[in-house]
Amino acid sequence: MHPELRSRLLAACGPGHLLDDPDLRASYETDWTRRFTGPAAFVARPPDTAGVAAVVAACREFGVPLVPQGGNTGLVGGSIPRAGEAVLSLRRLDRIEDFDPVAGEVTAGAGVTLQALQEFVRPHGWDVGVDLASRASATIGGMVATNAGGVRVIRYGPMRHQVIGIEAVLADGAILARLPGLLKDNSGYDLPGLLAGSEGTLAVVTRVRLRLIPARPARAVALLGLPSLAAALELLRAVRRQAPGLEAAEVFFPEGLELVQRHAGLPPPFPRPHACYLLVECAGAHDPAPALAAALESAADPDAALLAVSRPERDRLWAYRERHTEAISAEGIPHKLDVTLPAARLGDFESLVRARLAETSPHVRPVLFGHAGDGNLHVNILGADPDDESPDDAVLRLVASLGGSISAEHGIGIAKKRWLNLTRSPADIQAMRAIKRALDPAGILNPGVIFDLEPPPVVSSTPPVRGA
Ligand code: 2HG
Ligand code: ZN
Numbered sequence: 001m002h003p004e005l006r007s008r009l010l011a012a013c014g015p016g017h018l019l020d021d022p023d024l025r026a027s028y029e030t031d032w033t034r035r036f037t038g039p040a041a042f043v044a045r046p047p048d049t050a051g052v053a054a055v056v057a058a059c060r061e062f063g064v065p066l067v068p069q070g071g072n073t074g075l076v077g078g079s080i081p082r083a084g085e086a087v088l089s090l091r092r093l094d095r096i097e098d099f100d101p102v103a104g105e106v107t108a109g110a111g112v113t114l115q116a117l118q119e120f121v122r123p124h125g126w127d128v129g130v131d132l133a134s135r136a137s138a139t140i141g142g143m144v145a146t147n148a149g150g151v152r153v154i155r156y157g158p159m160r161h162q163v164i165g166i167e168a169v170l171a172d173g174a175i176l177a178r179l180p181g182l183l184k185d186n187s188g189y190d191l192p193g194l195l196a197g198s199e200g201t202l203a204v205v206t207r208v209r210l211r212l213i214p215a216r217p218a219r220a221v222a223l224l225g226l227p228s229l230a231a232a233l234e235l236l237r238a239v240r241r242q243a244p245g246l247e248a249a250e251v252f253f254p255e256g257l258e259l260v261q262r263h264a265g266l267p268p269p270f271p272r273p274h275a276c277y278l279l280v281e282c283a284g285a286h287d288p289a290p291a292l293a294a295a296l297e298s299a300a301d302p303d304a305a306l307l308a309v310s311r312p313e314r315d316r317l318w319a320y321r322e323r324h325t326e327a328i329s330a331e332g333i334p335h336k337l338d339v340t341l342p343a344a345r346l347g348d349f350e351s352l353v354r355a356r357l358a359e360t361s362p363h364v365r366p367v368l369f370g371h372a373g374d375g376n377l378h379v380n381i382l383g384a385d386p387d388d389e390s391p392d393d394a395v396l397r398l399v400a401s402l403g404g405s406i407s408a409e410h411g412i413g414i415a416k417k418r419w420l421n422l423t424r425s426p427a428d429i430q431a432m433r434a435i436k437r438a439l440d441p442a443g444i445l446n447p448g449v450i451f452d453l454e455p456p457p458v459v460s461s462t463p464p465v466r467g468a
Pocket of ligand 2: 150370371378409
């Protein structure tokens with residue numbers, strides 16, 4: 001490293017926070033799935049926004065590209081170095097500030113974990129609109145940068161909908177400050193909305209102002225065993241109509257349940273297996289259990305229905321769904337596809353995708369689960385060679401042919417960019433490239449994530465090349 005760059009980075013980060021020892025870098029160089037890994041030139045851990053700006057400015061001058069990283073819980077390789085970039089870790093920006101208990105707003109540093117923020121606001125009667133299984137490690141900055149979804153999108157929307165103000169460092173080191181944030185603000189382009197979901201390619205998010213939701217302590221969770229996904233979706237329609245305060249509607253299937261039982265040591269939820277499992281949660285100011293039980297009464301088989309009200313009982317039912325990711329990971333390194341389908345096509349997709357994979361890649365084991373309420377299924381594929389993208393190709397083409405999206409909530413990262421043109425038009429991609437060039441002309445922020453600046457090879461109808 002150039003001595004002047006080193007001294008500027010040391011000044012920005014402070015002693016002990018510029019890591020170039022391979023052992024210290026290691027945990028920043030491999031993602032949660034273990035599928036994406038690459039050496040970092042160094043890891044910079046600045047303590048605050050001014051430090052982030054100084055790191056970005058120095059790296060830009062010395063031509064060192066940066067990969068911003070929060071809790072490293074991403075699943076598409078978007079926060080892992082690929083070609084010797086440096087990692088810019090935001091974890092030390094972990095202050096919670098300016099909590100307004102009347103308006104229900106709070107400012108969180110990019111490195112605050114979701115769980116820390118939940119624990120901070122809940123005793124005051126407020127909650128964070130987005131919740132997800134990796135809450136203990138996922139950071140607010142990373143969740144905004146990837147527009148994280150999670151289990152409550154049907155009620156509160158994804159992370160972008162929670163953001164009312166943002167502070168971010170632009171590629172030249174300038175600080176964009178849209179804090180504290182106003183609920184109504186039509187004075188030009190919506191920069192917080194643009195940065196949410198930009199996956200670290202346009203700016204480095206350092207602080208965000210979030211709108212909170214009222215905490216709803218009265219909760220009820222039901223887990224149901226059903227003969228098909230179609231039956232689960234039908235039942236979900238009834239719950240939506242009859243039970244107030246539906247917050248989550250999740251599905252999983254026998255192959256995932258079997259892995260969760262085995263890896264988490266959980267007993268089977270019901271006396272006999274079912275083809276599909278639906279978990280729903282309702283929340284409100286008053287106990288939602290009676291209305292939820294009434295909505296389920298006509299449709300649910302009493303031997304395949306569990307209702308939980310107390311916190312430990314609810315957590316026990318949620319574990320069957322939330323422990324899927326870790327159970328799959330314990331089994332091998334999966335290919336992870338996170339897709340959305342139009343509501344009317346979700347039921348067909350589940351059987352079509354299994355048939356398509358059985359035909360094109362008979363050796364793989366698909367594990368499906370996800371957020372039935374918003375059409376988002378996670379297609380995890382076990383048993384595929386890490387470099388063999390043919391199962392991914394088969395699934396994503398099917399999704400595109402049914403009018404869906406190749407990424408519902410995890411983003412494009414590097415894992416999906418080859419297929420971006422399946423569901424984004426040439427005009428869309430050209431507009432995104434123009435924005436990237438305007439905000440980061442030197443291409444130092446997360447280069448190669450979402451798309452390459454030169455046009456990527458067009459996905460054609462010819463079979464994919466193994467290892468491409
Ligand atoms: C979830 O819904 C996460 O639990 C992770 O989005 C999904 O592991 C996955 O594929
Ligand atoms: Zn998910």
